[in-house]
Amino acid sequence: MRATLLLCDHAVVAEGKLYISGAGWSVTGPDPAPSAIALKLDVPWDLTNQPIEIRLRLVTEDGAPVLQAGPAGPSPIEVVARLEVGRPVGVPAGSPIDAPLAVNLPALPLAPGSRYSWVLEIDGEHEADWHLAFSTRPAPAPPGSATALPQ
Numbered sequence: 001m002r003a004t005l006l007l008c009d010h011a012v013v014a015e016g017k018l019y020i021s022g023a024g025w026s027v028t029g030p031d032p033a034p035s036a037i038a039l040k041l042d043v044p045w046d047l048t049n050q051p052i053e054i055r056l057r058l059v060t061e062d063g064a065p066v067l068q069a070g071p072a073g074p075s076p077i078e079v080v081a082r083l084e085v086g087r088p089v090g091v092p093a094g095s096p097i098d099a100p101l102a103v104n105l106p107a108l109p110l111a112p113g114s115r116y117s118w119v120l121e122i123d124g125e126h127e128a129d130w131h132l133a134f135s136t137r138p139a140p141a142p143p144g145s146a147t148a149l150p151q
């Protein structure tokens with residue numbers, strides 16, 4: 001299966017198409033801001049008409065899951081979805097079928113000056129290019145603090 005992922009400010013799927021706003025960034029923050037992941041799958045013909053599980057996990061630079069506080073204690077930040085892609089009428093047999101998805105995310109409190117990745121798994125499998133890496137800007141220096149100038 002082929003997957004194309006893009007970080008953006010907002011995404012919507014309408015009439016089988018992805019509508020993306022503020023796309024293509026890889027640096028955010030340092031303050032939390034809403035974001036989105038635009039995802040387009042090319043589903044092979046033989047995988048249509050059956051359930052597919054999609055999982056997006058947020059991990060740190062070293063691959064550890066990013067945790068968020070919750071009522072049952074800390075839990076990983078992840079998005080899980082199940083979909084089934086049908087075969088449209090008139091599409092030649094054997095053709096891959098487009099499956100656009102939009103995942104809009106709330107403002108996540110991420111550490112400033114850090115590196116993260118959204119990692120995609122499809123039916124428990126992962127490919128090397130199924131990830132979106134991004135960085136958070138460092139926190140601004142407090143007012144009145146001295147900063148070293150480059151020499």
